[in-house]
Each structure stands twice: as C-alpha cells, then as structure tokens.
Amino acid sequence: MTMASDTRSSSDENRLQLGSHTLASRLVVGTGKYDTLQRMQESLEASGAQCVTVAVRRERLYDARGKNILDYLDPQRYLLLPNTAGCYNEQDALRTARMGREILLGLENPGADWVKLEVLGDSKTLLPDPIATLRATEQLVKEGFQVLCYTSDDPVTARRLKEAGATAVMPAGSPIGSGQGILNPNNLRIILEYLKARDPDYPVIVDAGVGTASDVAVAMELGVDGVLLNTAIADAESPVLMAESMRLAVRAGRLAFLAGRIPKRLYATASSPEVGTISRRPR
Amino acid sequence: MRIEINGEPRELDGDPSLDELLDRLELNSRQVAVEVNLHLIPRDQHASHRLSEGDELEIVTLTGGG
Numbered sequence: 613m614t615m616a617s618d619t620r621s622s623s624d625e626n627r628l629q630l631g632s633h634t635l636a637s638r639l640v641v642g643t644g645k646y647d648t649l650q651r652m653q654e655s656l657e658a659s660g661a662q663c664v665t666v667a668v669r670r671e672r673l674y675d676a677r678g679k680n681i682l683d684y685l686d687p688q689r690y691l692l693l694p695n696t697a698g699c700y701n702e703q704d705a706l707r708t709a710r711m712g713r714e715i716l717l718g719l720e721n722p723g724a725d726w727v728k729l730e731v732l733g734d735s736k737t738l739l740p741d742p743i744a745t746l747r748a749t750e751q752l753v754k755e756g757f758q759v760l761c762y763t764s765d766d767p768v769t770a771r772r773l774k775e776a777g778a779t780a781v782m783p784a785g786s787p788i789g790s791g792q793g794i795l796n797p798n799n800l801r802i803i804l805e806y807l808k809a810r811d812p813d814y815p816v817i818v819d820a821g822v823g824t825a826s827d828v829a830v831a832m833e834l835g836v837d838g839v840l841l842n843t844a845i846a847d848a849e850s851p852v853l854m855a856e857s858m859r860l861a862v863r864a865g866r867l868a869f870l871a872g873r874i875p876k877r878l879y880a881t882a883s884s885p886e887v888g889t890i891s892r893r894p895r
Numbered sequence: 896m897r898i899e900i901n902g903e904p905r906e907l908d909g910d911p912s913l914d915e916l917l918d919r920l921e922l923n924s925r926q927v928a929v930e931v932n933l934h935l936i937p938r939d940q941h942a943s944h945r946l947s948e949g950d951e952l953e954i955v956t957l958t959g960g961g
Contacts, residue, residue: 642961652959667960670901670953671927673920681959682926697960710935711955714928718938788961820961842961 625866628838630815631726631758631779633691636662638832639862640693640817642842646851649684655845656690658855663691665728665840667698668712682719692716692723693760696730702744702751705731709752726758726779728819728840738788738820742769746776753777762819765799771806774814781807782819782840785831789843791823794830804835824854825861832865833873898950913941920954927956 628635641661646652656664666681685692694712699705709727716724731748733741740763752759758779763769765783773781783803786792794800800818807814818831819840828839839862848854896907907916913936917924929936930953936944946952 643959644961646959649959665961666957668928668955669958669960671920671922671956673900673903673954680926681957692957694957695960707930707933707935711928711930711953712957714935714937715926715955715957718925718927840961 625863625870628815629813630663630760630817630838633663633722633726633758635691635838636660637859637862638838638866639828639858640665640838640840641845641855641858642840643681643685644842645846649679649681651851652681652846653684655851655855656685658852658859659845660859661690663693663723665693665695665842666712667695668708668715687716687719687721692719692721693726693728694723695728696748697728698732699730700732700735700741702731702748705729705744705748706751709748709757710755713757725756726760727752728760728762728782729778730762740764740784742766742772745769746772749773749776749778760817765796765803767799767802767806770803770816774807780815780817780837782817784820785818785827786821788820789847790821791844792821793823793827794818794821794834797830797834800831800834800836808835825857828858828861829865829868832862833868835869838862896946896948898946898948898952900952901954907946910945910947913944913946916946916952917941917954922954922956927954929954 626637628638637660639659639661640663641659642665643652696705696708699708713724731741731744733739749759749761760780760782761773761778762782770781785794804816807816815837817838817840818836822828822841822844831839845851845854898905931950
C-alpha cells in the first residue's frame, strides 16, 4: 500500500503552525546545557529543528570576551524563541519577555514577536505557578506578544491559558529535565480534547520531561502538535545521535497519530487466516 | 558618578549616554537589552538616554536555554 492511496493525508507530518509562524519541524529544541557551543550547533543541525529556544541572562561584564551563543546560532537560519526561564514571579517574567523581544529585534529575528512564558512556583520541582502564569499571559497578550505557555498537565489551567489568549499551551510531560517521560497521558488526552474542541488546529506542545525517543513518540501519538525538549539531547552521552533519534521520533509519532492506531484488546486476534490450517484448534 | 550594573556598583566618568556606556563596556548594542531602573530603554533611545547618579541598570543578552 502506498501513502497516496491512504485516505488520511500525511502532508502536514512535519509542518507546525504556531500563531503566525510556520515551522518546518514539529520538534523545538533548547540550546542550554551543552558541553560546548560546537556540540550544540551539531546537535541542533541533527535535530532538524527550525525553532530553538534561548534564555535571557545578564551580560558578564568582567570576563574576557568569551564566545557568545550567537557566534554558533545563526539568527538568519533559526527562528529563536526567547524564554522567561528562571522567573519566579509575574513581574520578572514580563521584564524578561520584553528584554528578549528587544534583543531579537536587534538581531532582526522574526521570533521578536513571541515568547515561551515560564513562571515558576518552586525551585525544586520547577513546576509552574499557574496563577502568575495566567496573569503574565494576559498582560503579554495585551502587549502584542504571541505567548507560548509552559504549564503543568492540569486540563483546567490549560483551558484558562487558552482563554487568556495564549498562542499555544505547552504542558509538561513530567518535571523539567527529569527525563521521566509522559507521566499522565490521560491528562494530556483531556487537554487535547478541551483545547481542540471546535478548534482542531489549536497547538498543544509537550514541553519538558522527555527522556528519550520513545517519550517523544508517545506524546506525538497522543495527538500533540509538537514537542519541546532540551536536556534529553544536551545531557545524552551522544547529543548528536540523540538529536537525530528525536528528529525521527517526532516524525514517527506524528505519522502513527495520523494513521490511527488499533484499539487495545484484551485477547489476541490472529493475523493469518483462521481457515485452512492443517492443525486442529485446542478446545 | 556611581551607578549599579547587573547588581554590581560601578564608577563612571562624566554622565554618559547608554550608547557611550555600551561602547565603554565593549558590548554590541544589537545583542543586548538594557533596563534602567526597571524600565526597558529601546535601542533607538540609547543615544539620547543619559545616565544619572544612582541608576540601576540591567544589561542582558541571549544564552543557551530550554
């Protein structure tokens, strides 16, 4: 059977629409934690991602001029997604978002109009503060940002963020950097049902918690639109190999979702014809 | 003149504009964002914005992150 004879299209298998941005890959990767910027550059290349996240941090004023990430990250090639990681209150997240926008405007990168909003509630779990996240979303939307919201996998919070005008809602599969994978697929299913009802193209991205390729495939098979990850690649023994596996996993998972998996059954169903066997069935 | 940059005190000669300060610090103004007393100063105002005694600045850039 060829793909062309299938009733379901696979033409959108790679393309991801996030607000006004069309991405050529459903994988979004972070740029943190790499041993070297060279390794980061090779890993981003292997991941096939078009959009990469970056953080906003104080300039180091007293160091000898070290290498800047922008020496290894071409703003002409990658769509940058600045984050507000490390912010523990609404005001700091707003300031960080505005400063990220200012830097991206200087770089003439189209990512200047959006932000990955993270407002954390707790430094041990890095779980989001849902109330501060909601308030910051409302304010940033007013200021013209396209807001991509990191949130927990709570469906009601996800719904409130969408109602507040978030461009995409990005539930964590499990805590940031934990590599535990998708801990509560049922919550993700409910989020997808809530957010995509009467709005099937509304983007839901799994952000955080992924440990390996199968976690990405599981997320994509549930029907999320993309996966955002960083540690799983950057801290792997071979980041470049893992990046390649993530590229394939996102595609494999998306195709499986589009293909429509078989239902799980308690008992077996034979694949070979049950008539014409030379063997007698046991009673 | 005494100001604070990224949480650290700093002595400056004269009352430079933000543009002049970034030059002195050898920073590329296209790769940074600057706040003065919690207010973002857009790049096109760097030349006209003069610093004052006691100003608290944040100068940020991009780094790796997830």
